[in-house]
Amino acid sequence: KQEVTQIPAALSVPEGENLVLNCSFTDSAIYNLQWFRQDPGKGLTSLLLIQSSQREQTSGRLNASLDKSSGRSTLYIAASQPGDSATYLCAVSRAGKSTFGDGTTLTVKP
Amino acid sequence: GAVVSQHPSRVICKSGTSVKIECRSLDFQATTMFWYRQFPKQSLMLMATSNEGSKATYEQGVEKDKFLINHASLTLSTLTVTSAHPEDSSFYICSANPGGETQYFGPGTRLLVL
Numbered sequence: 177k178q179e180v181t182q183i184p185a186a187l188s189v190p191e192g193e194n195l196v197l198n199c200s201f202t203d204s205a206i207y208n209l210q211w212f213r214q215d216p217g218k219g220l221t222s223l224l225l226i227q228s229s230q231r232e233q234t235s236g237r238l239n240a241s242l243d244k245s246s247g248r249s250t251l252y253i254a255a256s257q258p259g260d261s262a263t264y265l266c267a268v269s270r271a272g273k274s275t276f277g278d279g280t281t282l283t284v285k286p
Numbered sequence: 287g288a289v290v291s292q293h294p295s296r297v298i299c300k301s302g303t304s305v306k307i308e309c310r311s312l313d314f315q316a317t318t319m320f321w322y323r324q325f326p327k328q329s330l331m332l333m334a335t336s337n338e339g340s341k342a343t344y345e346q347g348v349e350k351d352k353f354l355i356n357h358a359s360l361t362l363s364t365l366t367v368t369s370a371h372p373e374d375s376s377f378y379i380c381s382a383n384p385g386g387e388t389q390y391f392g393p394g395t396r397l398l399v400l
Contacts, residue, residue, distance in 0.1 A: 207387035219379060219394035265329065272318055272383045276329045 178203045182266055182277035189256055190285050197251040197280045199266030204244050211240050211251050212265040214279070220265065224251070256284045288314050290382045292392040299370055300400055307365045307395045309380030315360035316382035320389065321353075324377040336363040336380075370399045 179202045189195055199209070208227045212220040224233045224240040226249070232241040239252040253260060263281045267274040289312040299305050309319055319336040334355055335343040342355035352374075354366040363382075367374050375398050381389040 217396070219377075220391050222391070267330075269387060269389065272387060272389055273320060273332055273335065274322075274330075274381065274389065275332070276322075278329045 178206075178268060178270070178275040180266060180268055180275050180277035182264075182280050184280060185278065186281045186283075188283040188285065191256060191258060193256050193284075194252070194254050195256055195282070197253070197264050197266075197282070199249040199251070199277055201247045201249075201268045201275070203268075203270075204247050206244065206268040206270050208269050209240075209242050209249050210267050210269065210274070211238075211249075212267065214263045214265055216263075223264075253282075256282075258284045258286050260284050288312075288382075288384060288390045290380065290390045290392040292378075292380060292395050294395060295393060296396045296398075298398045298400065301371050302369055305367045305370055305397060307367075307378055307380075307397075309363045309365070309382065309392050311361045311382040311384070311390070314382070314384040316363075316384055317360060318383045319357060319363040320381045320383070321355065321363075321365050322379045322381070324379065324394075326376075330379060333365075367397065370397070372399045375399045 183198045210225045211223045226242040237254040242249045263279040265279045266277040291310045293308045317338045321333045322330040324330045336355045336357040338357045344350045357363040379394040380392045383389045
């Protein structure tokens with residue numbers, strides 16, 4: 177059974193810092209890995225999707241990497257802003273189903 | 287890009303009533319849709335796989351008689367929470383698969399049972 181772990185569970189940083197969120201999964205037989213953002217009481221916003229054959233994806237200040245063989249992914253956020261405060265979820269997909277981690281709750285202080 | 291909608295976005299109901307949540311793929315056909323549930327301060331857990339024209343497949347621990355799933359067309363799946371109780375209060379999200387492995391998530395439905 178696939179298990180997804182995200183570390184840390186919570187992170188608080190001052191504005192402007194670069195930061196890394198970690199995601200690990202136990203079964204490397206995945207089709208893709210996706211990072212989502214979830215604001216309190218809201219749905220999911222897809223940030224980056226990495227296919228299993230890819231190593232990384234970038235969008236603006238966000239960069240996600242994938243090392244499928246070791247079962248790890250990182251989400252790098254550059255020059256963090258208070259608006260980045262949210263919960264970040266990692267999900268791996270196989271056969272159309274997604275398994276989610278518990279998320280990292282990020283707080284960026286002005 | 288592909289869009290998945292859910293209706294309603296938020297619902298409040300009394301204990302004992304049934305609530306229907308719709309998941310629609312707006313610009314593609316989806317033979318398979320998935321229903322997830324998220325309790326407060328927890329992550330999303332897969333509840334069931336909805337297959338067009340056949341019975342849904344439920345994950346272990348999910349009561350199929352309580353959470354009725356109907357996938358009557360290639361663009362619509364419905365989840366009915368029967369005889370809802372306060373412990374069913376949760377955030378329900380669907381995803382739709384247009385083929386292959388890619389799936390698109392709906393915006394979610396927040397259910398509060400009083």
